[in-house]
Amino acid sequence: MKILHTADWHIGQTFYQYDRTYEHQQFLHWLVDTIKAHDVELLIISGDVFDIANPSAVAIKLFYAFLNSAVKAQPGLQIIVTAGNHDSAARLEAPKPLLESSDIHIVGLIERKEDGSINYEKMLIPVRDRNGETVLWCMAIPFLRMGDYPAVAESETLYADGVSALYKEAYEHALTKKQGGQGIIAMAHLHTLDAELSDHDKSERVIMGGIEFVPAKAFHEELLYVALGHIHKAQKIGGKEHIRYSGSPLPMSFSEMNYKHQVVSFDISNGVMSGLEMLEIPVTTELLRVPAKPQPIEAVLEALLQLPEATETIHTAPYLEVRVLLEGPEPALRHKIETALAGKHVRLAKIDVRYPSSAAEGTGERIASAAQLQELSPLDIFKKIYQEDYERETPEELVALFQQVLQEINTKEE
Numbered sequence: 051m052k053i054l055h056t057a058d059w060h061i062g063q064t065f066y067q068y069d070r071t072y073e074h075q076q077f078l079h080w081l082v083d084t085i086k087a088h089d090v091e092l093l094i095i096s097g098d099v100f101d102i103a104n105p106s107a108v109a110i111k112l113f114y115a116f117l118n119s120a121v122k123a124q125p126g127l128q129i130i131v132t133a134g135n136h137d138s139a140a141r142l143e144a145p146k147p148l149l150e151s152s153d154i155h156i157v158g159l160i161e162r163k164e165d166g167s168i169n170y171e172k173m174l175i176p177v178r179d180r181n182g183e184t185v186l187w188c189m190a191i192p193f194l195r196m197g198d199y200p201a202v203a204e205s206e207t208l209y210a211d212g213v214s215a216l217y218k219e220a221y222e223h224a225l226t227k228k229q230g231g232q233g234i235i236a237m238a239h240l241h242t243l244d245a246e247l248s249d250h251d252k253s254e255r256v257i258m259g260g261i262e263f264v265p266a267k268a269f270h271e272e273l274l275y276v277a278l279g280h281i282h283k284a285q286k287i288g289g290k291e292h293i294r295y296s297g298s299p300l301p302m303s304f305s306e307m308n309y310k311h312q313v314v315s316f317d318i319s320n321g322v323m324s325g326l327e328m329l330e331i332p333v334t335t336e337l338l339r340v341p342a343k344p345q346p347i348e349a350v351l352e353a354l355l356q357l358p359e360a361t362e363t364i365h366t367a368p369y370l371e372v373r374v375l376l377e378g379p380e381p382a383l384r385h386k387i388e389t390a391l392a393g394k395h396v397r398l399a400k401i402d403v404r405y406p407s408s409a410a411e412g413t414g415e416r417i418a419s420a421a422q423l424q425e426l427s428p429l430d431i432f433k434k435i436y437q438e439d440y441e442r443e444t445p446e447e448l449v450a451l452f453q454q455v456l457q458e459i460n461t462k463e464e
Contacts, residue, residue, distance in 0.1 A: 051177070051185060052089055054329075055314040056081070057096035057239070057279030058298040060136065062109035065369055066399040070300065071108060072365040076334040077299045078116040081313070084329060086123045088315060092177055092186075093120065093127065096279030096296070097134025097193055097239030099142065114145075121152050126180050133158035133192040134239040134279055157190040160198040168200070168216065170223035186274075186318060187227055189220045189236040193280070207263075213240060214268035221270045233321040234272070239279040240264050242287045245295070266293055274323045275316060284312050284328070292323060299331050304371045304400065307337045338368040338396060344375040344404040347386065354390040361395055370396040375404050378440045405440055428456060 061074050085093060100109055121127050131154070133139040139158030146156050161169040177186035199212035200219065217236065224234045243265045266288030269276045276293040284297030296314045301307075310330050317325040341353050350372060360367070372387055374380075384401060391398055426434075432452050436444040 051091045051179060051318050053092045053094065053235075053275070053316055053318060054085060054088070054090045055094050055096065055275070055277040055294070055296045055316075056299065057277070057296050058098045058134070058282055059095070060098055060101040060298065060300070060302075061112055062105045063101035063300075065301075068369065068397055068399065071112065073300055073334045074112055077331060078112065078119075080332060081299075082116065082119050082123050084313070085120055085127065088329075090124060090315075091126065091128065091179070092188075093129045094188070094235075094237055094277045095129070095131045096237045096277045097132050098136045098279060099131060099134070100137055102136060103138035103141065117149070117152075117154055121154070127153070128177060129154040130175055130177075130188055130190050130237065131156045132190050132237050132239060132279075135193045137193075139192060155190065158192050160192070160194070168219070170220050173220060174224055174227065176227075184229075185232055187224050187232060187234045189217070189224055189234065191217070191220060191236065191238055193239040210243075210264050210268075213264050217268050218270070221273070231320050233274040233318055233323075235275045235277065235318075236269060236273050237277045237279075238264075238269075241280055242266060242278065242293075245281045245287060246283055246285055247281060266290060269293060274318055274321070277314075283309070284314075291326060301337055304337050304339060304369075307339065335366060336368040337371070339371045339373060341373055344373040344402065346375055347380065347383070350374050351386060351390045354387065354394070357391070357394040357396055359395060360393050364395075364397070367395050367397050369399040371400040371402055372398065373402045373404070375406075376440075377406070378442065378445075429453065 059074065059077075063070055084090075099113060117129065120129065131142070133142045133156075137158065141158075143156050143158040149156060155175050157173055157175075161172045163169050173190050175188040175190050176184045177188055179185045194213055194216065196209075199209075199216040202208065202211040202215055205211040217238070221234065221236075228234060241263055243263045274292065276287075276290075278287065278293065278295040281295045282298040282302050283295065285295050287293040287295070294314055297311060299311050299313070301309065301311065311333075312328045312330050315325070315327045315329055316323055340357070341350060345353075354372070370391075374383065374387075376383075380386075380403075383403070387401060388398065429449070429452060433444045433449070436448070
């Protein structure tokens with residue numbers, strides 16, 4: 051049986067201010083072709099199908115159009131989808147009764163029995179071969195929120211221990227179903243310990259609070275494969291080839307310029323995994339940095355003028371990050387850059403402004419106490435911030451303007 055693992059589609063996401071519908075369409079078209087070309091029998095999608103809990107009608111249509119195309123292109127294809135932290139679990143599960151008739155299974159919610167215990171039966175999906183025989187059991191476990199996992203007494207790491215306990219109990223339940231020659235795989239949408247993060251992952255961890263660190267040992271060693279989602283950089287975990295993040299299909303930041311996005315393919319036969327393969331996803335829209343390293347504004351503008359002229363296919367124009375080295379404030383910076391880019395086959399996504407570094411002088415972060423701050427006037431603080439940002443004294447004309455603002459504020463207060 052050929053299986054394909056993917057995750058973190060984030061349909062509906064924008065790259066800075068740009069809509070990515072075309073990129074997602076191209077990825078999903080490629081995925082349908084890949085499923086057919088590799089004769090895939092099971093597709094597993096480990097969370098974050100959508101970018102927000104309340105996706106647009108366009109995003110929803112894109113997802114269900116893919117499901118329809120996939121099962122038509124590959125008769126007998128089974129699809130298992132779990133909810134990620136960006137998905138609305140209830141919304142994702144809403145069409146579940148209808149989709150199950152097409153062998154499409156969606157697990158978003160952790161259901162409980164009348165006695166309050168977790169209903170592991172709802173998360174255990176039988177996978178059948180083309181003869182209708184069950185050859186595999188899939189523990190389809192979505193992103194776990196507080197209250198979804200068992201409480202572990204006297205635990206100092208409530209989340210990690212609770213999630214580990216849930217996977218242990220889910221595996222034990224799966225063993226009661228497993229028969230000779232059958233295997234068990236698992237799906238998870240979580241942050242594993244020591245996972246390597248992309249720049250986009252790092253920014254999201256600040257929002258999420260960084261509490262979800264689950265060790266690789268949470269997954270039973272007899273699991274044939276663990277299909278992970280949540281971290282956007284494809285990688286194996288804990289040195290284990292069979293515990294993997296597939297990564298996101300589209301780049302999430304300019305740090306991924308040279309990064310190959312992928313889906314994971316593998317075979318399972320008679321309870322044994324083999325043929326692990328990473329299938330590279332074609333790039334629809336390139337990421338471009340000009341210049342390669344920050345340079346003074348005059349050199350940057352000259353480099354931008356050398357870019358190719360625009361074509362009619364604007365939706366394939368590269369996303370552009372402009373890198374500028376400044377000595378001080380440049381109020382007209384964006385206008386100058388946009389003027390230079392007029393008629394060019396790029397889409398300005400980001401202006402990365404840098405200033406001469408003071409790292410060589412050994413300056414570090416300085417933290418002022420409340421008492422010290424009270425001793426400083428607003429003008430003193432303004433001058434210190436300017437000095438740290440631009441590595442030079444505050445110009446007199448800016449000092450005069452700042453004092454004028456202070457005077458106007460004091461006059462209004464009186």
